[in-house]
Amino acid sequence: MTTRIGLITPSSNTVLEPETYRLLHDVPAITAHFARFTVLKIGTGADALGQFSLEPQLGAAALLADCKPDVIAWCGTSGGWMGIGQDEALCRAITERTGALATSSTLAQIAAFRALGVSRYALVTPYLPDIQSKIVETFGTAGFDCVAEEHLGDPGNFSFSTYGEEQIAGMIRRVAQAKPQAISIFCTNFNGVRIAPILEAELGIPVIDSTTLTLWHALVLAGVDPGCVPGQGALFHHKKSA
Template sequence: MRIIRLGVLVPSSNTALEPLTHAIVSSIQSKDVTISVYFSRFRVTTIDISSEANAQFEFSPILHAATLLADAKVDVIGWSGTSAGWLGFEHDEKLCAAIEAETGVKATTSVLSLNSILRGLGVISFGLVTPYRKELNSLIRQNYGAIGVDINATWDRHLGLTDNIEIGKVDEATLDGMVMDVASKGAHVLSTFCTNLRAAQRVGHWEKSASVIVLDTVASVVWGMLKIVEVDTKLVKGWGYMFEVE
Protein backbone atom coordinates (compact mmCIF):
# COMPACT_ATOMS: atom_id res chain seq x y z
CA MET A 1 0.00 0.00 0.00
CA ARG A 2 1.22 3.49 -0.87
CA ILE A 3 1.42 5.97 1.99
CA ILE A 4 1.07 9.56 0.82
CA ARG A 5 1.42 12.74 2.83
CA LEU A 6 -0.12 15.95 1.55
CA GLY A 7 1.28 19.23 2.87
CA VAL A 8 -0.98 22.27 2.81
CA LEU A 9 -0.06 25.92 3.35
CA VAL A 10 -2.73 27.84 5.26
CA PRO A 11 -3.41 31.56 5.85
CA SER A 12 -3.03 32.03 9.62
CA SER A 13 -6.56 33.39 10.10
CA ASN A 14 -8.26 30.73 7.97
CA THR A 15 -10.78 28.63 9.91
CA ALA A 16 -12.44 26.75 7.03
CA LEU A 17 -9.95 24.94 4.86
CA GLU A 18 -8.41 22.50 7.34
CA PRO A 19 -11.62 20.64 8.31
CA LEU A 20 -12.82 20.74 4.71
CA THR A 21 -9.54 19.38 3.37
CA HIS A 22 -9.53 16.58 5.93
CA ALA A 23 -13.12 15.71 4.99
CA ILE A 24 -12.34 15.61 1.27
CA VAL A 25 -9.32 13.38 1.75
CA SER A 26 -11.17 11.18 4.25
CA SER A 27 -13.69 10.31 1.53
CA ILE A 28 -10.99 8.28 -0.22
CA GLN A 29 -11.43 4.60 0.54
CA SER A 30 -8.80 2.48 -1.17
CA LYS A 31 -6.90 -0.74 -0.54
CA ASP A 32 -3.97 0.67 -2.49
CA VAL A 33 -3.29 4.04 -0.91
CA THR A 34 -3.45 5.75 2.49
CA ILE A 35 -3.43 9.55 2.44
CA SER A 36 -2.87 11.93 5.34
CA VAL A 37 -2.78 15.74 5.42
CA TYR A 38 -0.49 18.12 7.30
CA PHE A 39 -0.73 21.90 7.59
CA SER A 40 1.59 24.85 8.07
CA ARG A 41 0.50 28.47 8.56
CA PHE A 42 1.87 31.90 7.70
CA ARG A 43 0.36 35.24 8.67
CA VAL A 44 -2.61 36.48 6.64
CA THR A 45 -5.40 38.45 8.30
CA THR A 46 -6.77 40.92 5.75
CA ILE A 47 -7.82 40.47 2.15
CA ASP A 48 -7.88 43.60 0.00
CA ILE A 49 -5.92 45.36 -2.73
CA SER A 50 -3.70 47.51 -0.50
CA SER A 51 0.07 47.16 -0.63
CA GLU A 52 0.05 46.14 3.05
CA ALA A 53 -2.40 43.32 2.40
CA ASN A 54 -0.53 42.13 -0.69
CA ALA A 55 2.73 42.10 1.28
CA GLN A 56 1.30 39.20 3.28
CA PHE A 57 1.96 37.02 0.24
CA GLU A 58 5.67 37.77 -0.12
CA PHE A 59 7.61 34.57 -0.56
CA SER A 60 9.82 34.52 2.54
CA PRO A 61 7.22 33.57 5.19
CA ILE A 62 5.51 31.18 2.79
CA LEU A 63 8.79 29.41 2.06
CA HIS A 64 9.51 29.14 5.79
CA ALA A 65 6.11 27.46 6.29
CA ALA A 66 6.85 25.16 3.35
CA THR A 67 10.17 24.05 4.82
CA LEU A 68 8.35 23.02 8.01
CA LEU A 69 6.07 20.83 5.93
CA ALA A 70 9.10 19.38 4.17
CA ASP A 71 10.43 18.31 7.58
CA ALA A 72 7.46 15.92 7.71
CA LYS A 73 8.56 14.38 4.39
CA VAL A 74 5.36 15.33 2.61
CA ASP A 75 5.05 14.15 -0.99
CA VAL A 76 3.56 17.38 -2.33
CA ILE A 77 2.88 20.90 -1.05
CA GLY A 78 -0.28 22.82 -1.90
CA TRP A 79 -0.89 26.52 -1.27
CA SER A 80 -4.57 26.58 -0.33
CA GLY A 81 -5.17 30.22 -1.14
CA THR A 82 -6.47 32.38 -3.97
CA SER A 83 -4.15 35.41 -3.89
CA ALA A 84 -2.91 34.75 -7.43
CA GLY A 85 -6.42 35.59 -8.58
CA TRP A 86 -5.64 39.27 -8.01
CA LEU A 87 -1.81 39.26 -7.83
CA GLY A 88 -1.52 37.41 -11.15
CA PHE A 89 -1.15 33.74 -12.01
CA GLU A 90 2.60 34.12 -12.51
CA HIS A 91 2.85 34.84 -8.77
CA ASP A 92 1.79 31.27 -8.00
CA GLU A 93 3.94 29.84 -10.79
CA LYS A 94 7.00 31.54 -9.30
CA LEU A 95 5.97 30.52 -5.79
CA CYS A 96 5.73 26.86 -6.75
CA ALA A 97 9.15 27.02 -8.41
CA ALA A 98 10.58 28.64 -5.27
CA ILE A 99 9.01 26.01 -3.00
CA GLU A 100 10.39 23.21 -5.14
CA ALA A 101 13.85 24.80 -5.20
CA GLU A 102 13.81 25.35 -1.42
CA THR A 103 12.40 21.98 -0.36
CA GLY A 104 12.77 19.55 -3.24
CA VAL A 105 9.02 18.90 -3.01
CA LYS A 106 6.65 19.46 -5.92
CA ALA A 107 4.04 22.15 -5.35
CA THR A 108 0.76 23.48 -6.67
CA THR A 109 -1.90 26.00 -5.59
CA SER A 110 -5.65 26.42 -5.49
CA VAL A 111 -5.61 28.81 -8.42
CA LEU A 112 -3.17 26.92 -10.65
CA SER A 113 -5.17 23.75 -10.04
CA LEU A 114 -8.42 25.58 -10.78
CA ASN A 115 -6.94 26.82 -14.05
CA SER A 116 -5.93 23.28 -14.98
CA ILE A 117 -9.47 22.10 -14.35
CA LEU A 118 -10.90 24.93 -16.45
CA ARG A 119 -8.56 24.01 -19.32
CA GLY A 120 -9.40 20.33 -19.01
CA LEU A 121 -13.12 21.06 -19.17
CA GLY A 122 -12.67 23.50 -22.05
CA VAL A 123 -14.27 26.30 -20.01
CA ILE A 124 -14.05 29.76 -21.60
CA SER A 125 -16.43 31.53 -19.23
CA PHE A 126 -17.49 30.99 -15.63
CA GLY A 127 -19.20 32.65 -12.71
CA LEU A 128 -17.41 34.05 -9.69
CA VAL A 129 -18.59 33.90 -6.07
CA THR A 130 -16.32 35.51 -3.46
CA PRO A 131 -16.54 37.22 -0.07
CA TYR A 132 -14.22 39.98 -1.31
CA ARG A 133 -14.66 43.62 -2.27
CA LYS A 134 -15.75 44.66 -5.76
CA GLU A 135 -12.29 46.01 -6.64
CA LEU A 136 -10.65 42.69 -5.87
CA ASN A 137 -13.19 40.77 -7.92
CA SER A 138 -12.49 43.14 -10.80
CA LEU A 139 -8.79 42.24 -10.68
CA ILE A 140 -9.66 38.54 -10.73
CA ARG A 141 -11.87 39.10 -13.78
CA GLN A 142 -9.08 41.02 -15.51
CA ASN A 143 -6.53 38.28 -14.91
CA TYR A 144 -8.84 35.62 -16.29
CA GLY A 145 -9.71 37.81 -19.25
CA ALA A 146 -6.00 38.05 -20.03
CA ILE A 147 -5.86 34.27 -20.55
CA GLY A 148 -9.05 34.21 -22.62
CA VAL A 149 -11.48 33.15 -19.90
CA ASP A 150 -14.45 35.44 -19.42
CA ILE A 151 -16.17 36.18 -16.13
CA ASN A 152 -19.34 37.90 -17.24
CA ALA A 153 -20.29 40.87 -15.05
CA THR A 154 -23.74 39.37 -14.52
CA TRP A 155 -22.08 36.25 -13.07
CA ASP A 156 -19.95 38.11 -10.52
CA ARG A 157 -21.00 38.09 -6.84
CA HIS A 158 -19.12 39.43 -3.80
CA LEU A 159 -19.82 40.34 -0.17
CA GLY A 160 -17.43 43.26 0.34
CA LEU A 161 -15.53 41.66 3.24
CA THR A 162 -11.84 42.18 4.04
CA ASP A 163 -11.39 40.69 7.52
CA ASN A 164 -10.56 37.01 7.13
CA ILE A 165 -12.18 36.01 10.41
CA GLU A 166 -15.44 37.55 9.17
CA ILE A 167 -15.07 35.73 5.87
CA GLY A 168 -14.88 32.46 7.79
CA LYS A 169 -18.25 33.24 9.37
CA VAL A 170 -20.18 33.44 6.07
CA ASP A 171 -23.04 30.97 6.39
CA GLU A 172 -24.43 28.40 3.99
CA ALA A 173 -27.65 30.32 3.42
CA THR A 174 -25.68 33.31 2.12
CA LEU A 175 -23.60 31.13 -0.17
CA ASP A 176 -26.69 29.27 -1.37
CA GLY A 177 -28.24 32.55 -2.43
CA MET A 178 -25.13 33.76 -4.25
CA VAL A 179 -24.54 30.49 -6.10
CA MET A 180 -28.16 30.05 -7.09
CA ASP A 181 -28.32 33.65 -8.29
CA VAL A 182 -25.29 33.19 -10.55
CA ALA A 183 -26.64 29.90 -11.87
CA SER A 184 -30.03 31.49 -12.57
CA LYS A 185 -28.30 34.06 -14.77
CA GLY A 186 -27.09 31.31 -17.09
CA ALA A 187 -23.66 30.32 -15.78
CA HIS A 188 -22.92 26.64 -16.45
CA VAL A 189 -19.70 26.71 -14.43
CA LEU A 190 -18.83 28.84 -11.42
CA SER A 191 -16.15 29.02 -8.76
CA THR A 192 -16.49 29.62 -5.04
CA PHE A 193 -13.22 31.51 -5.01
CA CYS A 194 -11.83 31.77 -1.48
CA THR A 195 -10.37 29.07 0.75
CA ASN A 196 -11.92 30.54 3.90
CA LEU A 197 -15.45 30.02 2.61
CA ARG A 198 -17.25 26.98 4.00
CA ALA A 199 -18.48 26.11 0.55
CA ALA A 200 -16.96 22.82 -0.61
CA GLN A 201 -19.45 20.74 1.39
CA ARG A 202 -22.32 22.37 -0.57
CA VAL A 203 -20.95 21.67 -4.04
CA GLY A 204 -22.86 18.42 -4.53
CA HIS A 205 -26.12 20.09 -3.52
CA TRP A 206 -25.58 23.05 -5.84
CA GLU A 207 -24.55 20.92 -8.78
CA LYS A 208 -27.62 18.72 -8.43
CA SER A 209 -30.18 21.43 -7.72
CA ALA A 210 -28.96 24.07 -10.18
CA SER A 211 -27.43 21.91 -12.97
CA VAL A 212 -24.17 23.85 -12.62
CA ILE A 213 -20.54 22.77 -12.20
CA VAL A 214 -19.04 24.34 -9.07
CA LEU A 215 -15.25 24.53 -8.79
CA ASP A 216 -14.38 25.28 -5.19
CA THR A 217 -10.85 26.44 -4.38
CA VAL A 218 -10.38 24.36 -1.22
CA ALA A 219 -11.25 21.34 -3.34
CA SER A 220 -9.19 22.41 -6.36
CA VAL A 221 -5.86 22.32 -4.52
CA VAL A 222 -6.66 18.83 -3.24
CA TRP A 223 -7.40 17.84 -6.86
CA GLY A 224 -4.07 19.34 -7.94
CA MET A 225 -2.07 17.60 -5.23
CA LEU A 226 -3.64 14.25 -6.03
CA LYS A 227 -2.71 14.73 -9.69
CA ILE A 228 0.91 15.38 -8.76
CA VAL A 229 1.17 12.24 -6.62
CA GLU A 230 -0.71 10.26 -9.30
CA VAL A 231 -3.72 9.29 -7.24
CA ASP A 232 -6.96 8.88 -9.20
CA THR A 233 -9.17 11.85 -8.31
CA LYS A 234 -12.23 9.65 -8.87
CA LEU A 235 -11.43 8.05 -5.52
CA VAL A 236 -12.77 11.25 -3.93
CA LYS A 237 -16.47 10.63 -3.39
CA GLY A 238 -19.21 13.17 -2.82
CA TRP A 239 -17.25 16.40 -3.40
CA GLY A 240 -18.31 17.42 -6.86
CA TYR A 241 -17.92 16.98 -10.59
CA MET A 242 -14.28 18.11 -10.67
CA PHE A 243 -13.21 14.83 -9.04
CA GLU A 244 -15.39 12.67 -11.29
CA VAL A 245 -13.87 13.49 -14.70
CA GLU A 246 -10.44 12.92 -16.21
Protein backbone atom coordinates in the same frame (compact mmCIF):
# COMPACT_ATOMS: atom_id res chain seq x y z
CA MET B 1 1.98 3.37 0.34
CA THR B 2 0.79 6.68 1.79
CA THR B 3 0.47 9.85 -0.27
CA ARG B 4 1.15 12.94 1.82
CA ILE B 5 -0.25 16.31 0.80
CA GLY B 6 1.30 19.42 2.35
CA LEU B 7 -1.01 22.43 2.53
CA ILE B 8 0.00 26.02 3.32
CA THR B 9 -2.87 27.98 4.84
CA PRO B 10 -3.48 31.60 5.85
CA SER B 11 -3.14 31.95 9.62
CA SER B 12 -6.71 33.23 10.05
CA ASN B 13 -8.33 30.46 7.99
CA THR B 14 -10.71 28.20 9.95
CA VAL B 15 -12.35 26.31 7.06
CA LEU B 16 -9.51 24.65 5.20
CA GLU B 17 -8.16 22.23 7.78
CA PRO B 18 -11.39 20.70 9.14
CA GLU B 19 -12.98 20.46 5.71
CA THR B 20 -9.91 18.86 4.13
CA TYR B 21 -9.76 16.31 6.94
CA ARG B 22 -13.47 15.62 6.38
CA LEU B 23 -12.98 15.15 2.64
CA LEU B 24 -10.21 12.61 3.29
CA HIS B 25 -11.88 10.88 6.25
CA ASP B 26 -12.85 7.76 4.30
CA VAL B 27 -9.92 7.81 1.88
CA PRO B 28 -7.17 5.35 2.81
CA ALA B 29 -3.47 6.09 2.40
CA ILE B 30 -3.81 9.83 1.76
CA THR B 31 -2.93 12.25 4.54
CA ALA B 32 -3.03 16.05 4.77
CA HIS B 33 -0.49 18.15 6.69
CA PHE B 34 -0.66 21.90 7.30
CA ALA B 35 1.57 24.90 7.90
CA ARG B 36 0.49 28.52 8.40
CA PHE B 37 1.81 32.00 7.78
CA THR B 38 0.29 35.33 8.76
CA VAL B 39 -2.68 36.57 6.72
CA LEU B 40 -5.14 38.85 8.51
CA LYS B 41 -6.86 40.90 5.80
CA ILE B 42 -7.44 40.97 2.07
CA GLY B 43 -7.06 44.17 0.08
CA THR B 44 -4.98 46.02 -2.48
CA GLY B 45 -3.04 48.20 -0.02
CA ALA B 46 0.68 47.66 0.41
CA ASP B 47 0.26 46.17 3.88
CA ALA B 48 -2.29 43.61 2.70
CA LEU B 49 -0.31 42.66 -0.40
CA GLY B 50 2.89 42.48 1.60
CA GLN B 51 1.52 39.53 3.57
CA PHE B 52 2.05 37.39 0.46
CA SER B 53 5.77 37.94 -0.02
CA LEU B 54 7.57 34.74 -0.91
CA GLU B 55 9.67 34.22 2.19
CA PRO B 56 6.89 33.57 4.75
CA GLN B 57 5.30 31.09 2.36
CA LEU B 58 8.62 29.42 1.64
CA GLY B 59 9.26 29.18 5.37
CA ALA B 60 5.95 27.35 5.78
CA ALA B 61 6.84 25.09 2.84
CA ALA B 62 10.20 24.29 4.40
CA LEU B 63 8.50 23.15 7.61
CA LEU B 64 6.12 20.96 5.60
CA ALA B 65 9.08 19.44 3.78
CA ASP B 66 10.14 17.80 7.04
CA CYS B 67 7.19 15.37 6.71
CA LYS B 68 8.24 14.53 3.12
CA PRO B 69 5.04 15.47 1.25
CA ASP B 70 4.51 14.38 -2.33
CA VAL B 71 2.95 17.75 -3.17
CA ILE B 72 2.85 21.14 -1.43
CA ALA B 73 -0.07 23.45 -2.22
CA TRP B 74 -0.57 27.09 -1.33
CA CYS B 75 -4.21 26.97 -0.27
CA GLY B 76 -4.90 30.63 -0.87
CA THR B 77 -6.32 32.60 -3.76
CA SER B 78 -3.91 35.57 -3.65
CA GLY B 79 -2.70 34.78 -7.17
CA GLY B 80 -6.17 35.77 -8.31
CA TRP B 81 -5.50 39.44 -7.56
CA MET B 82 -1.68 39.50 -7.52
CA GLY B 83 -1.32 37.71 -10.84
CA ILE B 84 -0.67 34.20 -12.06
CA GLY B 85 3.05 34.91 -12.27
CA GLN B 86 3.16 35.42 -8.50
CA ASP B 87 1.94 31.87 -7.87
CA GLU B 88 4.06 30.37 -10.62
CA ALA B 89 7.15 31.94 -9.04
CA LEU B 90 6.09 30.69 -5.61
CA CYS B 91 5.59 27.14 -6.85
CA ARG B 92 8.96 27.10 -8.62
CA ALA B 93 10.61 28.33 -5.43
CA ILE B 94 8.82 25.72 -3.30
CA THR B 95 10.01 22.93 -5.59
CA GLU B 96 13.56 24.29 -5.63
CA ARG B 97 13.66 24.52 -1.84
CA THR B 98 11.83 21.30 -0.93
CA GLY B 99 11.97 19.00 -3.96
CA ALA B 100 8.17 18.58 -3.83
CA LEU B 101 5.78 19.34 -6.67
CA ALA B 102 3.78 22.48 -5.95
CA THR B 103 0.53 24.21 -6.86
CA SER B 104 -1.82 26.90 -5.57
CA SER B 105 -5.55 27.50 -5.46
CA THR B 106 -5.30 29.94 -8.37
CA LEU B 107 -3.24 27.61 -10.55
CA ALA B 108 -5.58 24.77 -9.60
CA GLN B 109 -8.56 26.85 -10.71
CA ILE B 110 -7.00 27.42 -14.11
CA ALA B 111 -6.17 23.71 -14.40
CA ALA B 112 -9.76 22.84 -13.51
CA PHE B 113 -11.25 25.20 -16.09
CA ARG B 114 -9.00 23.70 -18.74
CA ALA B 115 -9.72 20.13 -17.70
CA LEU B 116 -13.47 20.74 -17.93
CA GLY B 117 -13.25 22.75 -21.15
CA VAL B 118 -14.63 25.88 -19.47
CA SER B 119 -14.30 29.28 -21.14
CA ARG B 120 -17.29 31.03 -19.51
CA TYR B 121 -17.56 30.97 -15.73
CA ALA B 122 -19.29 32.71 -12.83
CA LEU B 123 -17.48 33.93 -9.72
CA VAL B 124 -18.66 33.95 -6.10
CA THR B 125 -16.47 35.41 -3.32
CA PRO B 126 -16.62 37.36 -0.05
CA TYR B 127 -14.07 39.91 -1.35
CA LEU B 128 -13.92 43.68 -1.80
CA PRO B 129 -14.94 45.09 -5.21
CA ASP B 130 -11.38 45.93 -6.26
CA ILE B 131 -10.16 42.44 -5.38
CA GLN B 132 -13.06 40.94 -7.32
CA SER B 133 -12.22 43.07 -10.36
CA LYS B 134 -8.60 41.97 -10.29
CA ILE B 135 -9.61 38.29 -10.10
CA VAL B 136 -11.85 38.73 -13.14
CA GLU B 137 -8.97 40.45 -14.94
CA THR B 138 -6.48 37.72 -14.00
CA PHE B 139 -8.66 34.91 -15.26
CA GLY B 140 -9.55 36.99 -18.31
CA THR B 141 -5.88 37.20 -19.31
CA ALA B 142 -5.76 33.39 -19.05
CA GLY B 143 -8.68 33.10 -21.49
CA PHE B 144 -11.64 32.71 -19.14
CA ASP B 145 -14.65 35.03 -19.41
CA CYS B 146 -16.59 35.91 -16.25
CA VAL B 147 -20.27 36.10 -17.26
CA ALA B 148 -21.65 36.76 -13.76
CA GLU B 149 -20.23 37.53 -10.34
CA GLU B 150 -21.24 38.20 -6.75
CA HIS B 151 -19.09 39.39 -3.87
CA LEU B 152 -19.75 40.55 -0.31
CA GLY B 153 -17.32 43.45 0.05
CA ASP B 154 -15.62 42.03 3.14
CA PRO B 155 -11.89 42.74 3.82
CA GLY B 156 -11.71 39.56 5.97
CA ASN B 157 -9.83 37.22 6.26
CA PHE B 158 -11.18 35.53 9.42
CA SER B 159 -14.67 36.92 8.84
CA PHE B 160 -15.02 35.07 5.53
CA SER B 161 -15.66 31.88 7.49
CA THR B 162 -18.65 33.37 9.34
CA TYR B 163 -21.01 33.41 6.35
CA GLY B 164 -23.52 30.59 6.32
CA GLU B 165 -24.02 28.02 3.61
CA GLU B 166 -27.48 29.35 2.75
CA GLN B 167 -26.08 32.79 1.96
CA ILE B 168 -23.36 31.30 -0.22
CA ALA B 169 -25.92 29.02 -1.92
CA GLY B 170 -28.08 32.04 -2.74
CA MET B 171 -25.13 33.73 -4.43
CA ILE B 172 -24.43 30.59 -6.45
CA ARG B 173 -28.04 30.22 -7.58
CA ARG B 174 -28.16 33.85 -8.71
CA VAL B 175 -25.00 33.71 -10.84
CA ALA B 176 -26.18 30.40 -12.30
CA GLN B 177 -28.91 32.34 -14.11
CA ALA B 178 -26.26 33.62 -16.53
CA LYS B 179 -25.73 30.01 -17.73
CA PRO B 180 -21.98 29.76 -17.10
CA GLN B 181 -20.11 26.58 -17.90
CA ALA B 182 -18.86 26.44 -14.29
CA ILE B 183 -19.19 28.40 -11.05
CA SER B 184 -16.14 29.18 -8.94
CA ILE B 185 -16.41 29.72 -5.17
CA PHE B 186 -13.03 31.40 -5.03
CA CYS B 187 -11.80 31.62 -1.43
CA THR B 188 -10.52 28.86 0.85
CA ASN B 189 -12.11 30.41 3.95
CA PHE B 190 -15.57 30.84 2.39
CA ASN B 191 -17.27 27.58 3.18
CA GLY B 192 -18.74 26.20 0.00
CA VAL B 193 -17.13 22.78 0.44
CA ARG B 194 -20.23 20.83 1.46
CA ILE B 195 -22.79 22.67 -0.67
CA ALA B 196 -20.80 22.67 -3.92
CA PRO B 197 -21.64 19.08 -4.98
CA ILE B 198 -25.26 19.52 -3.86
CA LEU B 199 -25.71 22.66 -5.93
CA GLU B 200 -23.88 21.12 -8.87
CA ALA B 201 -26.48 18.34 -8.92
CA GLU B 202 -29.30 20.87 -8.54
CA LEU B 203 -28.12 23.30 -11.23
CA GLY B 204 -26.48 20.93 -13.69
CA ILE B 205 -23.36 23.16 -13.70
CA PRO B 206 -19.96 22.26 -12.17
CA VAL B 207 -19.61 24.17 -8.89
CA ILE B 208 -15.95 24.39 -7.92
CA ASP B 209 -14.99 25.29 -4.35
CA SER B 210 -11.43 26.48 -3.75
CA THR B 211 -10.69 24.23 -0.77
CA THR B 212 -11.86 21.12 -2.60
CA LEU B 213 -10.29 22.32 -5.83
CA THR B 214 -6.82 22.68 -4.32
CA LEU B 215 -6.98 19.16 -2.91
CA TRP B 216 -8.08 17.91 -6.35
CA HIS B 217 -5.07 19.42 -8.08
CA ALA B 218 -2.66 18.20 -5.42
CA LEU B 219 -3.96 14.66 -5.90
CA VAL B 220 -3.62 14.96 -9.68
CA LEU B 221 -0.01 16.12 -9.33
CA ALA B 222 0.69 13.27 -6.89
CA GLY B 223 -0.58 10.75 -9.45
CA VAL B 224 -3.64 9.81 -7.40
CA ASP B 225 -7.10 9.40 -8.97
CA PRO B 226 -9.19 12.23 -7.41
CA GLY B 227 -12.25 10.02 -7.80
CA CYS B 228 -11.15 8.31 -4.60
CA VAL B 229 -12.65 11.26 -2.67
CA PRO B 230 -16.33 10.41 -2.21
CA GLY B 231 -19.28 12.69 -2.84
CA GLN B 232 -17.64 15.11 -5.26
CA GLY B 233 -18.76 16.48 -8.60
CA ALA B 234 -17.66 16.40 -12.22
CA LEU B 235 -14.15 17.71 -11.67
CA PHE B 236 -13.15 14.78 -9.46
CA HIS B 237 -14.36 12.27 -12.04
CA HIS B 238 -13.02 13.96 -15.14
CA LYS B 239 -10.29 11.94 -16.81
CA LYS B 240 -8.70 14.68 -18.95
CA SER B 241 -5.20 15.53 -17.75
CA ALA B 242 -4.90 18.81 -15.82
